[in-house]
Amino acid sequence: MVLKLDPDPLQAIVAHAESTYPEECCGLLLGSADSTSNAVVEVKPVENCWSAEPALPSELRQALTAPVESLDKTRRYEIAPEAMLAAMREGRDRNLAIVGIYHSHPDQPAVPSECDRQLAWQHYSYVIVSVERGSAIEGRSWRLDANHQFQPEKILQSSSAEMPSENWERMSMGNGRSVSQKPVPHYPV
Numbered sequence: 001m002v003l004k005l006d007p008d009p010l011q012a013i014v015a016h017a018e019s020t021y022p023e024e025c026c027g028l029l030l031g032s033a034d035s036t037s038n039a040v041v042e043v044k045p046v047e048n049c050w051s052a053e054p055a056l057p058s059e060l061r062q063a064l065t066a067p068v069e070s071l072d073k074t075r076r077y078e079i080a081p082e083a084m085l086a087a088m089r090e091g092r093d094r095n096l097a098i099v100g101i102y103h104s105h106p107d108q109p110a111v112p113s114e115c116d117r118q119l120a121w122q123h124y125s126y127v128i129v130s131v132e133r134g135s136a137i138e139g140r141s142w143r144l145d146a147n148h149q150f151q152p153e154k155i156l157q158s159s160s161a162e163m164p165s166e167n168w169e170r171m172s173m174g175n176g177r178s179v180s181q182k183p184v185p186h187y188p189v
């Protein structure tokens with residue numbers, strides 16, 4: 001499975017992720033899907049409407065590593081169902097479907113949390129951007145396998161050869177700036 005993500009939509013994700021720091025950003029990936037890939041045509045930023053107030057399912061509550069009261073938008077995101085529906089409706093006219101969701105991890109690695117995993121849906125690509133001190137340093141895409149576990153997903157640009165890894169740490173951002181020159185540490189998946 002691969003995610004086709006060109007520099008322009010990628011840049012939109014990065015700009016959104018940096019603008020909401022230190023809070024998490026979130027948004028939808030609109031495009032088309034086939035049996036091997038999700039192709040992003042357009043990025044739709046949406047508001048992070050997370051609130052610690054609403055009752056969480058008890059199994060999710062147990063999965064959280066920090067007390068619910070201490071979790072705010074710096075550690076969680078939520079997309080309103082109305083925003084999903086609006087994007088679906090909007091995309092339908094142009095033959096675009098929701099193929100994934102992106103969000104940022106301020107000062108955290110671009111690795112899904114247990115909460116991310118539990119709330120994830122099959123077939124979507126989950127792009128996570130790690131933002132360190134306000135700058136996006138790494139982005140990775142993840143997709144659920146048949147056991148509802150996240151597996152890394154390759155990110156490809158339509159116009160060029162396969163990227164060197166499942167993240168864009170060496171990818172040019174189109175404005176001469178590289179997201180990060182630093183070697184990316186490996187995190188347990």
Ligand SMILES: [Zn+2]
Nearest residue numbers: 103112113116
């Ligand atoms: Zn997350």
